């Protein structure tokens with residue numbers, strides 16, 4: 001299938017490749033990065049687990065027509081994060097947009113820029129009326145990203161046994177924001 005590539009001046013959103021495994025293993029082994037994401041207490045990830053993760057994301061694209069991208073450095077093409085959609089039909093609160101970046105690029109607006117690109121692609125391409133993000137209530141950096149995108153707090157929920165807050169933006173809200181920014 002054709003997984004779209006989206007680009008800005010600073011980075012590219014592209015499909016996962018097997019040579020991303022080392023960088024994804026490093027990303028998933030950083031306890032600061034995984035602080036609000038890992039619920040099973042595991043800290044070190046093995047390359048095989050990163051490969052399995054990638055295989056699920058690529059399978060998600062095949063099954064649903066959308067999914068997660070690698071956030072890659074525009075110059076080196078190296079994986080510096082992952083951004084995009086996850087929406088299994090079971091035990092998941094909805095069409096979710098997520099963002100996880102390597103610590104060395106935090107605080108430079110990459111997450112917001114990449115998530116906005118993915119959000120625009122989602123509303124332009126998919127038939128959904130709402131895009132949500134499920135965020136740990138203590139994850140302030142991520143809550144700020146959601147708010148910058150225009151997502152609003154909807155409700156408290158549970159995900160993989162941990163509490164989360166659901167933020168969301170409707171298609172109507174997205175249109176309004178686009179209009180007010182143009």
Ligand SMILES: CC(C)(COP(=O)(O)OP(=O)(O)OC[C@H]1O[C@@H](n2cnc3c(N)ncnc32)[C@H](O)[C@@H]1OP(=O)(O)O)[C@@H](O)C(=O)NCCC(=O)NCCS
Nearest residue numbers: 033036099100101106107108109110111112134135141142
């Ligand atoms: C959540 C996460 C992606 C947010 O990263 P981040 O670097 O804080 O977010 P951004 O890249 O959008 O950067 C925002 C900051 O960069 C600044 N910024 C925005 N645009 C900028 C630009 N063009 N140049 C420089 N700085 C910029 C903003 O002022 C903002 O700082 P502030 O929060 O102090 O106001 C990151 O903390 C992370 O990967 N966490 C671990 C994984 C995780 O928890 N993911 C979320 C699961 S729900």
